[in-house]
Amino acid sequence: MPSSFTHAFVGGAIGKMYSEQISTRRIILVSIFLSVMPDFDVVGDWLGAAPESMFAHRGITHSLLFAAIVSAIVPRLVARRVEWFSPLWWRLYSCFIISISSHAILDMFNYGNLGVALFAPFDDTRYFFPIRLIVDAPRVEYFIQWRTLYALVWEVSIVWVPLALYTWRKEIMSWMTGVFVRTDFAS
Numbered sequence: 001m002p003s004s005f006t007h008a009f010v011g012g013a014i015g016k017m018y019s020e021q022i023s024t025r026r027i028i029l030v031s032i033f034l035s036v037m038p039d040f041d042v043v044g045d046w047l048g049a050a051p052e053s054m055f056a057h058r059g060i061t062h063s064l065l066f067a068a069i070v071s072a073i074v075p076r077l078v079a080r081r082v083e084w085f086s087p088l089w090w091r092l093y094s095c096f097i098i099s100i101s102s103h104a105i106l107d108m109f110n111y112g113n114l115g116v117a118l119f120a121p122f123d124d125t126r127y128f129f130p131i132r133l134i135v136d137a138p139r140v141e142y143f144i145q146w147r148t149l150y151a152l153v154w155e156v157s158i159v160w161v162p163l164a165l166y167t168w169r170k171e172i173m174s175w176m177t178g179v180f181v182r183t184d185f186a187s
Ligand SMILES: [Zn+2]
Pocket: 001, 038, 039, 058, 062, 103, 107
């Protein structure tokens, strides 16, 4: 699996992209939480679900239906004033559904034993993308290993850096402008 840090980072960046319109730190925190949430299904593994079952890892909680239902409920939990199907509700809904789905998309780019049950509960086929860009980060029990470090560095280079450059492009541009202006005056 990609590391939880990468899922969380992607969720945070998605929340940040939306936070200009909704203007609250809560959106970012909720997006981070939602982008990690599908992996709570490891509980199913601990309880003895068969690996290919929908209740095992990468099963129902990684499906599009799960993403659609959770994203519909969460806006009302985040702020009571959000009316169902109001423009703000739709904005939050789209932010949250992208955050949760980002999890399954990252997993599908990953070398794991089993793919993602994207269309559960209607279809229990496990899906992968044809290209697997993300190496498998070992689970928590093997946390401190060179392989983990290698997986993390790789995830940071192919996911975090490009996404951060895009998400914080305004901040980066204004910082760079500041640096160059200062250099101009100094010379
Ligand atoms: Zn996952």
